[in-house]
Amino acid sequence: MSPASLRRAVRTSVSGLPRTFWWLWTSTLVNRLGGFVATFMALYLTLDRGYSASYAGLVASLHGLGAVVSALGAGVMADRLGRRPTLLVAQVSTACAVALLGFVRDPAAIAGVAFLVGAASNASRPAVQAMMADIVRPEDRVRAFSLNYWAINLGFAVSSMAAGFIAEFSYLAGFLIEAGMTLACAVVVYLRLPESRPGSSAAAGEAEPDVGLGTVLRDGRFMGVVGLCFLVALIFQQGSVGLPVAMGNAGFSPADYGLAIAVNGALVVVLQIPVTRFIEHRDPRRLLVVSSVLAGYGFGLTAFAGSVGVFALTVCVWTLAEIVNAPTQTGLVVRLSPVRGRGRYQGMYTLSWSVASLVAPLMSGAVIDRFGAEWLWGLCAVVGTVAGAGYALLMRSLPVGEPHPARRPRRPEPAPAPAAAPVPLPVPTPEPAPVPGTGAGTGAAPVRPPAPGPVGPDPVTDASALP
DSSP states (O other): OOOOHHHHHHHHHHOOHHHHHHHHHHHHHHHHOOOOOHHHHHEEEEEEEEOOOOHHHHHHHHHHHHHHHHHHHHHHHHTTOOOOHHHHHHHHHHHHHHHTTTOOOOOOHHHHHHHHHHHHHHHHHHHHHHHHHHOOGGGGHHHHHHHHHHHHHHHHHHHHHHHHHHHHHHHHHHHHHHHHHHHHHHHHHHHHHHOOOOOOTTTTTOOOOOHHHHHHHOHHHHHHHHHHHHHHHHHHHHHHHHHHHHHHHTTTHHHHHHHHHHHHHHHHHHHHHHHHHHTSOOOHHHHOOOOOOHOOOHHHHGGGOSSHHHHHHHHHHHHHHHHHHHHHHHHHHHHTTTTGGGGHHHHHHHHHHHHHHHHHHHHHHHHHHHTOOOHHHHHHHHHHHHHHHHHHHHTSSTTTTOOOOSSSOOOOOOOOOOOOOOOOOOOOOOOOOOOOTSSSTTTOOOOOOOOOOOOOOOTOOOOOGOO
């Protein structure tokens, strides 16, 4: 691709999105650039503080539990209080909790603050996704979600590399830098992002029912999608949970794992935008089926890997599935969500990934210890196939482009026709009196009046003419 073609492709990918979206995108990028704590938490607890690996695992689990707890609560806040207040509360709370985590020393206090960090940092996700759905046109949402996912991965790739250098200097500096960058995100939200929550539809004359968590739970098709999201998330979590353990048991070093997993971040950064241009207007049902199966069999191929190069090749396969699945799945959640319930629906969707982050370590550890890594990769292939079949069955009744019933525009009722002006009734023209002998009124043809002649006395009626 020539430089001119590349510039044209990039311009096409980023054009047409509102300015508010780019401020939200900037906030996401800055937030992920400062994401140091999740990267070196285990090293901080074991090397710097001297705690056991079991304790480090407990703290990591509590961090994930906080994310699970906050997912639904943050979704409710985004719908009730608004997207902007939820983002501000989440980011300020995250900054305070991260800074505090760098100073606490008691094991119980560290575990408790780690729970708060997980809850606060995850609370912004439903609000970000709901705001993005509010401000971006429906036809541009897949592209917008893809660009946001690209910012997340770019920030993660940079922060992961920087975390190692910062940790060598000072772990406390890493905590404080993340706190400062999270506060910078809050400043961006406060200064540049207006509230986007749709107002009361009653004022617009629309009868939209209230949306609560019960509404979300009773939405059978959406909850089916959430369950399938959970299965796909279990697969993708193995990249950071099962893969390093399996490579370690096979005799590979941490550097080998780092080299293989670095392919994931590099491919997302390089391919996310061009792949999005390819899938943007394609049927999301097929994309979800293909990406689910591709993810399962991408990890399934890991069972045949015997070198770092083959491991990297398998990473390429499931990374392509990740690039396709992430924006398509988020866009589907928006399509299935009512306007006034986007926060709650996005919170339930976020919950599926948070629960998967808790279950995946337990699942991978138990399977590897009892049956071996090959069984884990085979199980991933089975789960991916089940998820793909589930999407095919669940989405077959969803026409392309169908919005949630509460998001369908109301058909305008025809305006009453203006009252017509009264039409005056025709005035009947008086008929001339029938002339005797003419047969008037009997159906005979009327007699033409005599031609006008000289005016003179009527020989019949003028009395002066009588003898």
